[in-house]
Amino acid sequence: MTLDSGQVFHWEKHGDGFVGTIGDRPFYVEQRDGKLFFLGGKGGLIANYFALDHPLAEICASFPQDAIMNAAREFCCGLRIIRQPRWECLATFICSSMKQVAHIRQISRALRHRYGERHQLADIELHSFSAAERIARTSEAELRACALGYRAKNLLATARLVASGEADLESWSALPDDELRPRLCALPGVGAKVANCVMLFAYERLRAFPVDVWIERILKEKYFTRKPRVTAQHLRDFSATYFGEHGGYAQQYLFHHARKTSSRRRGAAARPRWRRPRRFVSASDVRYDSRL
DNA sequence: CTCCAGGGATGAT
DNA sequence: ATCATCCATGGA
Numbered sequence: 001m002t003l004d005s006g007q008v009f010h011w012e013k014h015g016d017g018f019v020g021t022i023g024d025r026p027f028y029v030e031q032r033d034g035k036l037f038f039l040g041g042k043g044g045l046i047a048n049y050f051a052l053d054h055p056l057a058e059i060c061a062s063f064p065q066d067a068i069m070n071a072a073r074e075f076c077c078g079l080r081i082i083r084q085p086r087w088e089c090l091a092t093f094i095c096s097s098m099k100q101v102a103h104i105r106q107i108s109r110a111l112r113h114r115y116g117e118r119h120q121l122a123d124i125e126l127h128s129f130s131a132a133e134r135i136a137r138t139s140e141a142e143l144r145a146c147a148l149g150y151r152a153k154n155l156l157a158t159a160r161l162v163a164s165g166e167a168d169l170e171s172w173s174a175l176p177d178d179e180l181r182p183r184l185c186a187l188p189g190v191g192a193k194v195a196n197c198v199m200l201f202a203y204e205r206l207r208a209f210p211v212d213v214w215i216e217r218i219l220k221e222k223y224f225t226r227k228p229r230v231t232a233q234h235l236r237d238f239s240a241t242y243f244g245e246h247g248g249y250a251q252q253y254l255f256h257h258a259r260k261t262s263s264r265r266r267g268a269a270a271r272p273r274w275r276r277p278r279r280f281v282s283a284s285d286v287r288y289d290s291r292l
Numbered sequence: 293c294t295c296c297a298g299g300g301a302t303g304a305t
Numbered sequence: 306a307t308c309a310t311c312c313a314t315g316g317a
Contacts, residue, residue, distance in 0.1 A: 006298060097299035100316055104298080149313030154300080191300050212298035233306075255298070 001079050002050065005256040006101045007201050008084055009092050009108040010129060017292075019121065021128040022049045023085055026119035028292055035285040039292040040121050047283040051080050051204075056280045059206075063250045064242060068222045072250075072257035078280055079256060081200060081249055086169040087162060088129040089202035094158060094189040095151050096197075101259075103147075110146035111135070122292075136163035154189025161187060177205055200248040209239045209247045214258050 003011040003018050011020035017030025017037075028039040029046065038046050047053070056078070063069050095107045108129070115130030115138065135143070136159040143152035161167040167187060172180055180203060184195035192211075199208035211219070219239065224230045243250040 093298080094300095096297095098297055098312085099299090099314080100297045102297095102316060103314075106315085144313085147314060150300095150311090151313085189300065193299060197298070210298070213296085214298065231307080259298090 001076065001256070002082060005076075005079055005252060006259065007197075007252060008082060008089075009101070009105045010088075010112065012109075012126075014124065019124055019126055021119065021126060022046065024117060024119075024128045026121040026124075026126050026128070028121060028124070030292065031281065034279065034281060035287050036281050037287045037289040037292060039289060043286040043288060047286050048083060050082050052281060052283040052286070054080055056080065059246045059249050062244045062246050063253070064244065068218070068254070069243075069250065072253040075257040075261070076253040079253060081204075081206065081252060083204060084202045085129070086173075086198070086202045087132050090158070090162075090169065090184075090187070090190070090194075090198050091129070091132070091135070091155060093194045093197045093201075094155050094187075095148060096194070097151060097189070107147060114146060132159045132162040135159040151189060157188040158190070173203055177207070180205070196248075200252075206246045206248045207240075209243065209251045211235065211239065212255070214255055215239075215251060218254055218258055 003020075011018040014028065015030070016032070017028055019026070019028050021027065022041065022045055025041040025045065027041055027046065030037045036046065036050070036052075060073050063073055091111075092104060092108050095111075096104045099107070111130050112127040115134045116127035119126050119128060135155065138156065140152045140156050143156055146152075148155060158167070162169060167183075172183055175183065177199065180199060181192075181195050184190050184198055185192065190198070194210075196208040196210035199205040200210065209215075216235065219235055220230060223238070223242075224235075239247065239251070
């Protein structure tokens, strides 16, 4: 559920699990019987990436108690906000504007296969995400060949700022939210929404509350029912306070629940419901399995 | 076929 | 501050 929730776009289904890279290390991961089995690299890296130390029960308890939030909380049981590498997260969300999740995955794949490093894991071939330095050396025309469209110019310009060190994404982790956000928004192709996504998914700012078309629809239809003319300012103030200290988590639960249960998706209602695990997977549940 | 998607930059009120 | 328009592409 975590890897299919629209926060990260490069993990691909393989057998009963997923293959992908954490930084520059290839992994296969598979959740089975309340444990997380893996192949490749070290378990500690996985536990950190999947944020298995986040106190999920406490976080979910901090969400507001209302009908919409309760439904999302139950539907998304076990979903975590993971710790993504900064550049990888920033680059993919620059590419995300006016794109469906399925196509963002396609763009991520095109960039990785063209500019990422190739890895071998057992008989599986996979590519890590393209370094900023590598993308900075390409051209806008070449990026457009990856189906980036008008986003190519922004990705290239931001890659060059990051590669040159002018935008030092790692050192920015020490900044408070109200200084980090304007730094991100100053990058080409980064506005309020993408900045909040990067803060939430790559800087562990769990209050950051990205408002995309789905969340805006939920806020207006469910929380501001029959109140036309809600200003963007009002929506910002509301989402910044109402959902509490882990507002970003709440936002991800609302997003994933809405996307997976939307009546527009054929057969969504007939889909078998997620079963609540006996307890959340934690860092002590990570198992290496060479047979995988 | 049509509709719309995890938006941002720019310029006009 | 709020709004209109343009920007490319392909999934549903």
